[in-house]
Amino acid sequence: MDISYIINELGEDREQYFNAVAPPIVQTSNFAFKTVADMRNRFRDEYGGYIYSKGLNPTVDILRKKLAALDGAEDCLVFNSGSSAIYASVMANVKAGDHIVSVKNPYTWAQKLFDNILPRFGVATTYIDGTDIRNFEAVIQPNTTVIYLESPNSWYFELQDLQAVSKLAGSKGILTICDNSYCTPLYQKPLVMGIDISLQSATKYIGGHSDVVAGVVCGAKKMMRKIFENEMSTSGNGISPFNAWLLIRGLRTLPVRLEKITQNTAKVMEFLLQHPKVESVIFPFNEDFPQYELAWRQMQGCCGLLSFFLRVNKVEEVVTFCESLRHILMAVSWGGYESLIIPACASVLPDRYDITKKSHRMLRLYIGQEEPGYIISDLRQALNTI
Numbered sequence: 001m002d003i004s005y006i007i008n009e010l011g012e013d014r015e016q017y018f019n020a021v022a023p024p025i026v027q028t029s030n031f032a033f034k035t036v037a038d039m040r041n042r043f044r045d046e047y048g049g050y051i052y053s054k055g056l057n058p059t060v061d062i063l064r065k066k067l068a069a070l071d072g073a074e075d076c077l078v079f080n081s082g083s084s085a086i087y088a089s090v091m092a093n094v095k096a097g098d099h100i101v102s103v104k105n106p107y108t109w110a111q112k113l114f115d116n117i118l119p120r121f122g123v124a125t126t127y128i129d130g131t132d133i134r135n136f137e138a139v140i141q142p143n144t145t146v147i148y149l150e151s152p153n154s155w156y157f158e159l160q161d162l163q164a165v166s167k168l169a170g171s172k173g174i175l176t177i178c179d180n181s182y183c184t185p186l187y188q189k190p191l192v193m194g195i196d197i198s199l200q201s202a203t204k205y206i207g208g209h210s211d212v213v214a215g216v217v218c219g220a221k222k223m224m225r226k227i228f229e230n231e232m233s234t235s236g237n238g239i240s241p242f243n244a245w246l247l248i249r250g251l252r253t254l255p256v257r258l259e260k261i262t263q264n265t266a267k268v269m270e271f272l273l274q275h276p277k278v279e280s281v282i283f284p285f286n287e288d289f290p291q292y293e294l295a296w297r298q299m300q301g302c303c304g305l306l307s308f309f310l311r312v313n314k315v316e317e318v319v320t321f322c323e324s325l326r327h328i329l330m331a332v333s334w335g336g337y338e339s340l341i342i343p344a345c346a347s348v349l350p351d352r353y354d355i356t357k358k359s360h361r362m363l364r365l366y367i368g369q370e371e372p373g374y375i376i377s378d379l380r381q382a383l384n385t386i
């Protein structure tokens, strides 16, 4: 399906709403029936139509169709956060006594689910370095039911060979889940490479304007129905019609935003790589990246988020650098219009600072849509203060 068709037309039926060009926000909690028979039919199959907006809603459905098509999926569910998308996908596929294999350092709240919540229900998780397929083979047990991936992850950008992992998992009847927030389905399609569930935080690139928190799960229709009827409906963590509408709006410009951010990232990376105060940069499409070839093999693009290390002797210099930035904001998240930075040392208590540790000199930079010269001059003046 043509990407322009998906983004501009798919799921939209203007005759249903006065030929309005922009779809309406169907801001209703419930839907009325004319006959008892209709109501009974809907009660028997809530996934088949509208009854209550905690479940399905027409504005949300437009978004679902577009997101499923972008991912090459049969179906899609949209949640009120990326974290709840992770929660529902994992919970739907484990039971007491099961074992999960996860890449090490997954998204923080995925890790909390594995470490703090699931052990209470008898589900154990083994973390592995996902850069080598042999590490998966080594820890799979007869009770392994889920392999959890995040490729690339968001500080070190380690990749997993998605085709190899899905082949291995398929041969053992294990379900694979991949967090695809970094690439979006425009730059990587996990389902096409054999992964069972592709999920992402739509807060990042899909929303794209730092004004909505949301998550997406894509996969087979049967799996989506199972998640909808159980985990999603009991936790009531579906997206609201208004936030779905914001995501539809975000999708209209997703390709052009990613293109601009890709161009900006190349220029900013070039600047960082040659700067004497910068020790190194981690970015999957940087030639020095250890999995550079795999990155090009399974990703159609990659942009925005990178990490770099400052060449400094004191943590105070990292602090000075961050606090000297005039335009780049110090904030979590990414994928919006604005450039952002997080120093790793913000997660370390000052008395634990150890500048000899490379990780304490690390910063994660998100390059937004400002003009590249604007971002570079801000970085340059802040680097000059240290």
Ligand SMILES: *Cc1c(COP(=O)(O)O)cnc(C)c1O
Pocket: 081, 082, 083, 084, 107, 150, 154, 179, 181, 182, 200, 201, 202, 203, 204, 213, 214, 215, 333
């Ligand atoms: C932000 C993020 C999430 C969580 O999404 P929220 O919408 O913030 O709940 C999950 N995975 C990755 C890789 C993320 O960056």
